[in-house]
Amino acid sequence: MDWDFLTDVFQQLLGGVPLTLQLSLMALVAGFMLAIVIASAASSRYRLFRWIGNAHVEIFRGTPLLVQIFLIYYGLGQIPGLRQSVLWPFLREPYWCAILALALNTSAYTAEIIRGALQAVPANEIEAGRACGMSGLLLRRRVTWPIAIRQGLPVYGSEVILMLKATSLTSIITLIEMTGIAHKLISSTYRVMEIFAVTGALYLTLTFLISLAFSLIERRLQRHLAHRRN
């Protein structure tokens, strides 16, 4: 095995880690905020809002992320009005298009996670809060959300890992993140197997760290069930 070559590849790929992390983080933060709006819309009293929320989830969950990336990067540029708008300086950049596509995609899944987590909050614990004089934001802040977070966190951990891996698709629209660098190295060396093996290992390291972080948080939040673990 050519350790020198592998080490060299590894070092070059490390240069793509910041962009990979940046894309994931920006998309996750924006996607999470959008997901809160979408989840509230989907459980709204008004039919129109419910319809919009559900349509958003169905569309972005039901189409491939790669298609979404293409549509946003290549498709939006063909709308004449958009090219004159204030948004164009952003939308012509592959970087912002990638974040937009990733954010929209994760927002659909995250909205479903939020909805499920809120539904899983036992009604009687909310009722106990009401019976003690809690209502509105106080009730949500002290009872509903803390319990919902505990329900939703494990699933959201998977979503974060999925997002990190999904950033590899953005190499298609010229972003030089980890997979983009791997492609470049292959086109100059043709050593496909070794380069992708190192790339895969690097992704695995990152996702493993995320996994670890989530299980630490979970362990802390699930103290009330600790006795069941054994």
Next chain:
Amino acid sequence: MSVIAAELSTQASAIATLGLRKSYGEIEVLKGIDFTAREGEVVSILGASGSGKSTFLRCLNLLELPSAGSLDIFGERVKLRLGTSDPRIADRKQVDRLRTEVAMVFQNFCLWSHMTVLENLMEAPVHVQGRNQAEVREEALSVLERVGLTHRVNAYPAQLSGGQQQRAAIARALVMKPRVLLFDEPTSALDPELVGEVLKVMRDLAAEGRTMLIVTHEMAFARDVSNRILFLEEGRIGAQGDPQKLFAGGVSDRFDQFVRRFNESAVR
């Protein structure tokens, strides 16, 4: 009239309902209840299942909203928007405040699963009533000592037995310093051998002269501990009065029938 009854009749009214009705769509569960509980009174609410006794109790701290009628708590009229098919609370702040004065103990304990026993107790006093955290803590610990849970202060609800959970739930209600305690079948979800420890706590509270309204199936408890029985039947008051007299029989045929049926099913 006994001495206790004479004393009570001079006490101010704690909870008073007038013409209280509750319907779910077409079904009317409560068909006009006129009822007054005086301060210091312990009232057991009895009735067959479906008689509306739990619904009535839940109306008293507005977990269910009545469809018609009025509810006064310590002389204060609860502001409700009635008259439509969808009754609403008119003054959220008033209801939130009154709920800390009329505390509820549930059949299924309903402790917050993600908080320790002590956190459960401190939650409402600190975050709803805005009381000093250190003081509330002291008080919570002393209430826990009263209900015999000193050794489980930092346990989570899932680590407790049913009886311990219900005692913690009673303690949670007590720390709010409520003026009335409502109990909604507090021993019905417990294994038979755990019922006693909860009833003992409730007996002690009654002996302190607290105002308590208890929906229960514990006939002996109702007879020996309460000052008054409220017997509901199909959404109406079927009978009410002194427990000893009512249980002696001959006052109300329907109540006698209910007790007889209850005893038969208990033997079986």
